[in-house]
Amino acid sequence: MKDGYHGTGPGAFTPDGCAVDLYARLPVRDEPEIIASAVPPPATLLELGAGAGRVTAALTARGYTVTAVDESPEMLAHITGARTVCSSIEDLRLPDRYEVVLLSSFLVHAPDPAVRAALLDTCRRHVAPGGVVLIQREGANWHEQVPRESRAGDGIARALASEDLGDGTRSVRFEYEFPDATWTQTFRSRPLTPEQFEQALSGAGLVLDRNLTSDGIWTCCRPVD
Numbered sequence: 001m002k003d004g005y006h007g008t009g010p011g012a013f014t015p016d017g018c019a020v021d022l023y024a025r026l027p028v029r030d031e032p033e034i035i036a037s038a039v040p041p042p043a044t045l046l047e048l049g050a051g052a053g054r055v056t057a058a059l060t061a062r063g064y065t066v067t068a069v070d071e072s073p074e075m076l077a078h079i080t081g082a083r084t085v086c087s088s089i090e091d092l093r094l095p096d097r098y099e100v101v102l103l104s105s106f107l108v109h110a111p112d113p114a115v116r117a118a119l120l121d122t123c124r125r126h127v128a129p130g131g132v133v134l135i136q137r138e139g140a141n142w143h144e145q146v147p148r149e150s151r152a153g154d155g156i157a158r159a160l161a162s163e164d165l166g167d168g169t170r171s172v173r174f175e176y177e178f179p180d181a182t183w184t185q186t187f188r189s190r191p192l193t194p195e196q197f198e199q200a201l202s203g204a205g206l207v208l209d210r211n212l213t214s215d216g217i218w219t220c221c222r223p224v225d
């Protein structure tokens, strides 16, 4: 696993500490409605860091034509009904351009600014003229409201800790408890102020168009002409 990333529990893990068997059972939430509020189906959609297809399946069911990208072949093996591409997001260079590029799961909070820039460059490289890049950010107080817990299917997701590492990054620890299994994931995050987020977008030739949710977590961004 990558430095600072760790996972425990049954089954295979991704380089960023996600448990494949966990993500294969987590239910979709309101992501499809939020995405449809920006661009209703049908549309071509590039999903970066698609995991086991938790959101992918709901998107294809709605009529999006999805290309799902992940660096974990074990995750991608769970996806049906969408084209899958096994690649790091940073290295992705597909010949196609998409009406929607989706960068969710807080990946924009990569601790290394160079990685964040490379992720956003990939978004910019693959968005069609007139298309949008939808980015999921951490909410305000995301790191302060710890511990907290929420339902996750028939299990419970707990944010157990968010430790300030003193260099602008944090080490975050989650636990997922189900009747038959428990997983943990530890990962790194670099919180971004709205100004830092917009600066990062600008560096990739993107601009914030609008927030899709009132909490500012889901954003709709556009390529700069």
Ligand SMILES: C[S@@+](CC[C@H](N)C(=O)[O-])C[C@H]1O[C@@H](n2cnc3c(N)ncnc32)[C@H](O)[C@@H]1O
Residues within 6 Å of the ligand: 014, 015, 016, 018, 023, 048, 049, 050, 051, 052, 053, 054, 055, 069, 070, 071, 072, 075, 087, 088, 089, 090, 104, 105, 107
């Ligand atoms: C937290 S999981 C979320 C999966 C999916 N988006 C969901 O919401 O269920 C993050 C996924 O992103 C993938 N991932 C993280 N960083 C990546 C990178 N740089 N390149 C490709 N895949 C990456 C991981 O392998 C993992 O499957």
